[in-house]
Amino acid sequence: RDTDRSRGLGDVYKRQVYLQPKYNPQNDTLTGAEALIRWFYKGGDILSPKYFVPQFETDGTIDIIDRYVLRQVCKKFKEWKELGYPLYPISCNLSRHQISRPDLIYILCDIVDEYGVDHSLIDFEITESADFADVQYLIKVLKDLKAEGFKISMDDFGTGYSSMALLKDMPLDIIKIDKSFIDGIATGEPNNKDMLMTQDILAMSRHLGIRSLAEGVETFEQKEYLREWGCHYIQGYYYSKPIPITGYEYLLKKIMLGQS
Ligand code: C2E
Ligand code: CA
Ligand code: CA
DSSP states (O other): OHHHHHHOGGGEEEEEEEEEEEEETTTTEEEEEEEEEEEEETTSOEEOHHHHHHHHHHHSHHHHHHHHHHHHHHHHHHHHHHHTOOOOOEEEEOOHHHHTOTTHHHHHHHHHHHTTOOGGGEEEEEEOOTTOSOHHHHHHHHHHHHHTTOEEEEEEETSSSOHHHHHHHSOOSEEEEOHHHHTTTTSSSTTOHHHHHHHHHHHHHHHTTOEEEEESOOSHHHHHHHHHTTOOEEESTTTOOOEEHHHHHHHHHHHHTTOO
């Protein structure tokens, strides 16, 4: 909302990590979540990341946010492990600014190891972008992350300029098909371009041995279409909006108790 911008960042008083669950559409089971930052104004209104993430990317403040998010996620994993909750991977967004830091791997490993979290439970989301002046450098960073046992997801897939080349050379675990394709699915117009391209992205990722996730899935029809075409994971309002960590813990607890 525009009022968000006019109130400015100065009025923000609390930040919190929200988790958006991801599901397997074949059996509607929980498979993990994405961590998303939320900033609150006094009174409880939320300032959307749309307003501050781009600004913080330009001056590097985003690094502090991303590390805060990763730390909260790791703290929770430690707690959940002690409580005997089932552990599913959680993805954290890795800003472009962070990727260019030479000490990135050390910083990330320090945080994750401080809480004794298994690296395979952390999945870093990177965005495909034309801004990567040095794609070779990005590929090197991703290989280093993989060597440490972390998972890697390509966020907003299909919106950049070099999707195909990136798929070939990057050590990806998951591609996240951008919401802009999903919006065109099951609109009533059969075989429109979004549907055909989604099918092709799913087939291509399957051939390359990369798992696929559809973002921004809002309807049953979209979910069914993606399920039929073999999409591995679904994230979107159809299953759940981003929720406070306590809400996600409730889901884990239900699974642990066999009530889900
Ligand atoms: P993103 O990484 O592509 O995150 C997905 C966004 O889509 C989230 O918005 C989520 O709330 C929204 N979304 C999920 N499912 C649906 C749906 O079914 N319908 C609709 N209409 N929207 C859906 P959010 O949380 O506002 O985040 C916006 C962007 O801000 C993110 O896009 C990401 O680029 C950035 N961001 C958020 N948190 C962080 C963070 O901790 N670090 C960094 N670096 N970036 C972040
Ligand atoms: Ca993301
Ligand atoms: Ca995305």
